Amino acid sequence: MIEKEHTLITKNFPETFDNPLEFNKKLDQVHHIMETFKDLIELCGDDPNRNGLQETPYRVLKAFFEYTEGYREDPKLHLEKTFDVNHKELVIVKDIEFYSICEHHFAPFFGVAHVGYIPNQKVTGLSKIARMVEGYAKRFQVQERLTTQISEAIEEVLEPKGTMVVVEAKHMCMCGRGIKKSRASTTTSSVRGIFADKPEARAEFLSLLYK
Secondary structure, eight states: OHHHHHHHHHHHOGGGTTOHHHHHHHHHHHHHHHHHHHHHHHHHTSOTTSGGGTTHHHHHHHHHHHHTGGGGSOGGGGGGOEEOOOOOSOEEEEEEEEEEEETTTOOEEEEEEEEEEEOSSOEEOHHHHHHHHHHHHSSEEOHHHHHHHHHHHHHHHHOOSEEEEEEEEEEHHHHTSTTOOTTOOEEEEEEEEHHHHOHHHHHHHHHHHOO
16 A cells, blocks of 8 residues: 555646655655545445545545645646737637535535637637636636636636636535425636627527527
């Protein structure tokens, strides 16, 4: 297990490879968290030493590093790859799937993001928008902040005439626990520039989105 823990740290925190003090600090944190997961399993009523659960603390921690890998990048940087394309009309990338973690209960929420912008001079690659969305989603999040971060990144890097983002998601903290409304979904939006100023621009976006 020690070898796995070392690999976990060097993979997710490569900057610690040549920094023994920081590496050992992360290693101590890993050990502490894994012991805490064992306590959680026991507190919930099971035996952390039984067959199916012995490696669960390691697997959970490894999964959380994957869920939150967006902290180890600046998602806006994906948008800096631009192309010299003379296009001044609406660009929409629809149905960008994402999976995130609710910061209130550490329960998953997931859905799709629809991102539209009207270029001023800069046009970015379509896959770059999806990568940017994923970068912000793979953090401890709330849907409202995620929606705003996506639109602000587009505004900051591409400087378009307008940006509009719509996010639709299901939250397991609402569907699978608490009020347990399995069919409930949440929609959030963020509008900037021409989309905020002109209702007809918003209408065009929505008509293309839901046609």
